[in-house]
Amino acid sequence: MEVMEQAQQILEGLDEQQRRAATTLNGPVRIIAGAGAGKTRTVTRRIAYACATGAWKPERALAVTFSVKAAAEMRARLEQLGLQGGTSGVTAATFHSAALRQLNSVWADVCEAPFPHLIENQRDTVSRAITRATAVRDIDALTVRDVLAEINWAKISLVPIDDYARISVEANRQPPAGFDAARFAAIYDAYEQEKTSQGEIDFDDILLLVCHIMDDFPEAAAQIRSSIGWLTVDEYQDVSPLQHRLLNLWLGGGGPNGKAAMNRNVCVVGDPAQTIYSFAGASSWHLLQFADEFGPLSADINLNTDYRSTPEVVGLANRVLAAAPNREDYLKLVSAREKGVRISRTAYDTDDLEAQGVAARIARLVAQGAKPSDCAILTRINAQQPVFGAALRAARLKFRVRKDSGWQSSSLADDATTRRALLEAMGLDATGSQQSTDPGVMISTIHAAKGLEFKHVFLVGCSEGLLPYGSPEPGETLEEERRLMYVGVTRAEDSLHLSYARTKDGYGAQQRRPSRFL
Numbered sequence: 001m002e003v004m005e006q007a008q009q010i011l012e013g014l015d016e017q018q019r020r021a022a023t024t025l026n027g028p029v030r031i032i033a034g035a036g037a038g039k040t041r042t043v044t045r046r047i048a049y050a051c052a053t054g055a056w057k058p059e060r061a062l063a064v065t066f067s068v069k070a071a072a073e074m075r076a077r078l079e080q081l082g083l084q085g086g087t088s089g090v091t092a093a094t095f096h097s098a099a100l101r102q103l104n105s106v107w108a109d110v111c112e113a114p115f116p117h118l119i120e121n122q123r124d125t126v127s128r129a130i131t132r133a134t135a136v137r138d139i140d141a142l143t144v145r146d147v148l149a150e151i152n153w154a155k156i157s158l159v160p161i162d163d164y165a166r167i168s169v170e171a172n173r174q175p176p177a178g179f180d181a182a183r184f185a186a187i188y189d190a191y192e193q194e195k196t197s198q199g200e201i202d203f204d205d206i207l208l209l210v211c212h213i214m215d216d217f218p219e220a221a222a223q224i225r226s227s228i229g230w231l232t233v234d235e236y237q238d239v240s241p242l243q244h245r246l247l248n249l250w251l252g253g254g255g256p257n258g259k260a261a262m263n264r265n266v267c268v269v270g271d272p273a274q275t276i277y278s279f280a281g282a283s284s285w286h287l288l289q290f291a292d293e294f295g296p297l298s299a300d301i302n303l304n305t306d307y308r309s310t311p312e313v314v315g316l317a318n319r320v321l322a323a324a325p326n327r328e329d330y331l332k333l334v335s336a337r338e339k340g341v342r343i344s345r346t347a348y349d350t351d352d353l354e355a356q357g358v359a360a361r362i363a364r365l366v367a368q369g370a371k372p373s374d375c376a377i378l379t380r381i382n383a384q385q386p387v388f389g390a391a392l393r394a395a396r397l398k399f400r401v402r403k404d405s406g407w408q409s410s411s412l413a414d415d416a417t418t419r420r421a422l423l424e425a426m427g428l429d430a431t432g433s434q435q436s437t438d439p440g441v442m443i444s445t446i447h448a449a450k451g452l453e454f455k456h457v458f459l460v461g462c463s464e465g466l467l468p469y470g471s472p473e474p475g476e477t478l479e480e481e482r483r484l485m486y487v488g489v490t491r492a493e494d495s496l497h498l499s500y501a502r503t504k505d506g507y508g509a510q511q512r513r514p515s516r517f518l
Contacts, residue, residue, distance in 0.1 A: 010081060011045060011049060017302065020299060027264050029301070030287070031303060033303040035309070035333065036306035037304060046232075047078060059227075062228050063092045064093060065234035066235045066411060099207050118201060122202055125191060125200070129194050134183070143176075143177040155204040158242055161188050162185070169181070207246050208242065214250075228263070231265065233267070237271055238275065268286075270287045273483055276447060304332060307337070310340025310492075312340050312342060313496050320489060321483075324482055325479070343498065344495075346498070354387075354460060354501040355388045357499065358458045361497060362441060372439075372440045373441070374456055375455070376491065378444055378446050379461060380445065385401055397441055401444070403448060455494045459488045459489065459497070463501070464514070466500070466512075467481065467517065468482070
């Protein structure tokens with residue numbers, strides 16, 4: 001009785017749909033969770049409840065997500081629920097760290113060569129590959145960046161070198177840096193040769209190697225699968241074809257014959273409206289088609305009650321998505337909060353004046369009792385950030401900056417980074433004590449702010465050309481920008497301030513127009 005009482009306590013505070021998700025413990029489960037709908041709370045309670053009732057063995061429960069920070073938050077919540085028992089407990093990790101652990105565990109059984117080194121600087125390797133394939137030595141940083149992004153896209157999209165030219169045409173994808181498809185394929189091939197000659201693997205090779213082992217080494221594949229009894233996949237709208245293939249192999253499906261999964265204990269959680277990494281190979285298709293792939297489902301649950309944002313913020317978020325051609329794919333949110341303050345919309349004459357105006361508003365909020373860390377300035381691109389940093393500095397406000405540092409940069413980390421993320425998730429500082437100093441206003445790109453929330457959000461640069469970036473024609477690029485606007489809006493809890501500058505500097509520059517999303 002005591003065990004069941006403890007298990008029931010885990011479910012306390014969940015609403016009806018969250019409780020249904022948390023108590024459906026076996027078979028395929030899909031949870032479509034809108035912004036602010038308690039996704040992490042529901043998933044961690046589900047794992048805790050399953051283990052507390054004895055339905056799951058903790059050491060065979062794997063939860064994967066896309067960032068070290070998200071994995072740390074999941075572990076912190078499980079720990080607070082009394083579950084984590086060190087290595088014998090539930091594993092909450094990124095795709096890449098989970099796969100790296102698996103790769104290490106079977107490497108000696110499948111290969112006599114030493115375990116390869118993980119590349120430290122991919123850009124150096126790409127630069128050497130370009131020189132090797134083109135004989136050009138003076139290569140600019142932008143070319144290296146764009147070629148690296150395309151190599152990463154090809155790998156996570158499962159595009160072999162020999163098929164790149166054909167598939168790039170079919171996908172209407174322009175090779176980077178002015179190279180034609182054949183020349184890019186030669187650079188891609190040179191990149192792989194460079195890595196092999198150095199005994200190195202890159203970030204995506206971790207997943208590709210585990211897939212290869214599970215395809216071609218039955219005993220190693222069985223060992224890996226035996227460690228996964230129940231699989232939870234967070235942010236499922238962001239899975240790439242490579243990650244989707246890996247999770248199918250984990251479940252006993254895929255393989256040379258494309259057979260169906262044998263282990264059907266998989267729960268996927270996501271929100272099609274928060275798909276903002278399509279440019280890097282992510283797709284909400286797998287989330288939307290989950291019932292066709294894994295059905296019949298044990299539960300198919302929509303969480304559309306937003307506990308985070310006021311009705312005013314939720315109303316704007318819904319209006320942003322209502323104009324989408326595929327709006328039927330998106331949940332319509334309902335705020336659980338009382339009426340809040342009106343959303344402010346301000347047009348400034350110049351970028352400097354916009355930054356100064358935002359800093360002044362934040363200073364007033366702080367003077368009224370808000371903490372600087374309650375406030376966030378969200379930008380579309382990194383280049384917008386310095387002017388806001390300068391304005392906050394002039395207003396004597398502490399701040400920190402989060403940039404777009406790449407699609408994959410936060411999926412694998414050393415022990416120190418993981419520890420910092422875990423402490424942050426628990427609200428502790430580097431010593432393990434409660435944080436005593438406020439970290440300051442957050443200046444972040446919208447991409448980097450995904451998964452975060454703030455009491456007061458300043459969404460800046462809401463003009464054509466910035467949001468949506470580049471003023472795209474109707475199509476998937478525009479819809480990605482619409483979803484990005486939605487993600488930016490839904491970071492706000494109590495107040496949302498929208499602004500843009502009519503010109504960059506006020507000197508005869510072309511007048512900017514307000515974003516079509518507003």
